[in-house]
Amino acid sequence: MAKSYALRHQPIKAVYLTGQVLATCLVRLPIWLLISLPVSWRPRPSWTLKQCIIVKLVRLLNSVADQVGSLELRAKPNHEAIVPGEGVNGFWIEPVPDLVVGDLKVWATAQDVHPVRIPGYWIHNSDDLLPPFSPPQPGEKTLLQFHGGGYKSLSAHPTDITANISKGLLQHCAPLIRRALSVEYRLSNAAPFPARNPFPAALLDALAAYVYLVQVAGFAPQDIIVEGDSAGGNLALALTRYLVEHAGEHGVPPPPGRLLLASPWCDIGSGARPLPGSSWRVFWNAGLDYLRPGGGLLHCGRAFGGALGLGALDLNRYVSPASLHPALGKVPFKGFPPTFISAGGCEALLDEIRVLRDRMTVDLGESMVAYREEPDAPHDFMVLKWEPATTDTYKAIARWLGL
Template identity: 50%
Template sequence: MGARPQPGEKVVLALHGGAYINLSSHPIYAETPRGLLKHVDSVKRVFAPEYRLSSTEPFAIEHPFPTALLDALSGYMYLVNGVGFAPSDIVIEGDSAGGNLAYALTRYLVEYKGTPGLPAPPGALLLVSPWADISESHHKLPGGSASTFIASDILGDVKESLKYPMHAFTGPHGLEAAQINPYISPASLHPDLVVDFKGFPRTFLIAGGAEVLLDQIHTLRDRIVKDLGEGNGVSEGEGRARYHEPPDAIHVYLAFPWHEPEVTDTLKAIAEWISLAP
């Protein structure tokens, strides 16, 4: 990974999922990065840094927000200052909770752009089934995706399965902070949340049409499109947000090689999108 970049080379900073409490950057969890390496000619390397996972009672109370964000920022700075990639040649990618983290890292780089010693924002942001509302506000929507797709999606009943991760990740901030903190829940429905995406780079948002997080991803999509506009973001005046949703696909379907033809079709769409940038 330490070799200097070649002219025109893009690199993916890949942040794994796991609800901020499990999984890792081990190659067994790297189906999405492997797919990008296979389909995107300009991407020769993927950097998948580890970040500290959160935990809470009955285990040790460790590494709540913003610990993972600090670790992801360290990885980004390594690519720029250590390896020598231009920020414009970096694609930040994340799956599920990793999508939440990829978004938060990009937000930090956008909000503090120009700070001495801080690299510029990335050239592109790729969000795969991002966990966009840690506040639970979408879980209670009557007839919503959180209940409609319980039996078909791998996450099952998120009203129960995500309780521990939410408490572990928010830690001393409490779930109340998740309702109004734009770094934690950009798709929260709480009326006091203030969030916008002005200044964000080209963004490709992906969701499965039958995943339990679909409603919150739709909210995130609408907010991104409102500020960035729809488009590939390569022509002057063109929108910078693109959305892809295969019908009946599950949460982070790119991680499952059997989920064809959706996996290959999506990777080809991502490859085309990345290749459009100079």
């Protein structure tokens, strides 16, 4: 990690970023446009010119972030405060320390992580007149959403780009789903930045949000759809596993009615050390995805792992259920709810997502695991509103829900 974030200090950071902006506007962008105009020169013939530029730009931003750290011009909303705004329905979710049992309690103690209150945001369709904190309506399902960002960035706030998924699901799955609870779970970090919130901080927050839906908002577990994209998909898997393993203990509620995973990161341990020939290497080298092996990816894993380390994550069924480490043994999925898994056909996480699909199918059966792979789509394509893959996937999810 010695070379990562080497340019994070001012004024070097500002000088470097200014140079990158000028180089992109004056040199890179014209070249990108020129080489992307012929369809035959594009990474995939199905990609539009706009999609070609988006992937190239996000790849560049990720590489630049590996040198300077955060590229945010202003602080993102986080777990420390509710950020108001027009149409923003934020509230505090109280911690549930009495429901922390088993391995989760052991990990929290080892990492010196404690339950805290966190913000949650109700997201509605703009044309839905249902008041934000109304009790569940007859036949209503609700979405519990966990955003992506490598456990290190992005936000649950309705203005964040990750809200595209919940808004898209609300649009395509109405009137069955009328609102989504987006959870501002704690984000991790590590040296050379101040260390904070390692695993299982986010899982403690996810548990509190689920308990809020059941015990405060009044939703029956079978009416809750737990959804997560990328790292949020990892968190959705971990929460569901905890509920499956501990339902009924000290008041832990039953697992949700359904599980929805969009490009889930499901092998944090060995997935953070990709090998030649893996989907991580192949799709980055071919210019087909924007997730770069190593660098920031390694830092996300180390920040999340904290004192436990990446090696321990390799052997952790909660955060690396698709790990290929021989010492992990069989990862059980008995008791998991019906699950929909969405993946991009040229995304870095494709190998581990397919492993997850296969392992879940062995335990649950094909009828319980719906899998959709969009052939030419990159990682987390629904956040990018990558068409037609995004709309086609929303329609497939609606059919999976019986609409």
